[in-house]
């Protein structure tokens with residue numbers, strides 16, 4: 707297995723920034739795009755439950771409509787692909803059963819061997835429901851997928867902008883997310899930076915000093 711060197715990894719992460727202006731003439735190629743979709747699929751989630759759906763928007767008309775509900779941010783229209791990451795709304799016990807069925811299908815595990823896991827998952831879901839935290843729990847998983855997407859794109863040399871600056875209800879309506887039983891959490895515009903138009907492209911990263919952030923024991 708090949709790995710990046712420490713320097714290469716940090717170089718990729720330094721190169722990445724939240725792009726404000728994409729070059730609308732450049733499109734992510736099919737092979738790169740399917741790799742990014744695979745990276746989303748491979749994202750970890752609590753118990754592996756994957757309480758998410760990914761809505762991929764390339765259509766210019768749909769992007770235009772979404773931009774009007776995104777504080778007019780140009781990334782929405784200028785990017786190559788926009789991914790809207792949506793969380794499962796009001797997860798049900800049946801969603802756990804569906805996942806267990808999938809484990810059986812993929813790994814050929816006898817279902818009775820999954821009883822302990824099954825009990826734990828139902829217990830966690832019930833507790834989250836009682837605490838009114840169920841949708842938050844699902845939404846948190848979406849941010850893990852976002853992180854995977856951002857890092858993967860940076861490693862491949864593809865630019866991105868994570869985005870919360872949009873009106874979720876409008877996205878849910880336009881993309882049919884609410885009809886699917888999900889709610890939009892965060893979006894990510896992907897493509898290639900327009901170095902000349904983007905005032906952010908040459909600015910230093912603003913980060914706290916390590917000692918302000920890390921506590922080491």
Ligand SMILES: Cc1cc2nc3c(=O)[nH]c(=O)nc-3n(C[C@H](O)[C@H](O)[C@H](O)COP(=O)(O)O)c2cc1C
Nearest residue numbers: 722723724725726779867868869870871872892911
């Ligand atoms: C969850 C999330 C939502 C964000 N929403 C927006 C957004 O709507 N528009 C935007 O231009 N940048 C957005 N950003 C980008 C941040 O402003 C940016 O990541 C931060 O300033 C750090 O800069 P860097 O990513 O360029 O290093 C968002 C970032 C995150 C993680």
